[in-house]
Amino acid sequence: MTDEELLERAREARKFAYTPYSGYQVGAALLSADGQVYTGCNIENAAYGNTMCAERTALYKAVSEGVRSFTKLAIAASESAPFPCGACRQSLFEFAPELEILVTWDGNVRKTTLGALLPEGFGPASLGK
Numbered sequence: 001m002t003d004e005e006l007l008e009r010a011r012e013a014r015k016f017a018y019t020p021y022s023g024y025q026v027g028a029a030l031l032s033a034d035g036q037v038y039t040g041c042n043i044e045n046a047a048y049g050n051t052m053c054a055e056r057t058a059l060y061k062a063v064s065e066g067v068r069s070f071t072k073l074a075i076a077a078s079e080s081a082p083f084p085c086g087a088c089r090q091s092l093f094e095f096a097p098e099l100e101i102l103v104t105w106d107g108n109v110r111k112t113t114l115g116a117l118l119p120e121g122f123g124p125a126s127l128g129k
Ligand SMILES: [Zn+2]
Pocket: 053, 054, 055, 056, 084, 085, 086, 087, 088, 089
């Protein structure tokens, strides 16, 4: 799967975003080590604290199906760069500390890594696991 194909899956997933409050729509496509793609969108709620990000939606879909190893994540938005929030960085670090991350918005693409976004992250090794 090419980077552009994974980015396109994230753009497609964004179409399902449920964002009646912020209007900020995000799609994510998470590539597993065995080559499967798990997509997610952000899902808002009238009780704002219940809102879920696109990245964790994709991650939790995968983990709930028994997949725990990931290589790359693409995230798509429109008007501004959708770098993952702190909670998503932490959740992703649990399963993929070496994750490559592609971010796209308004015709732009940026490549980074989870290690760059969350240096010295707290993970299973922190607990001796
Ligand atoms: Zn997030």
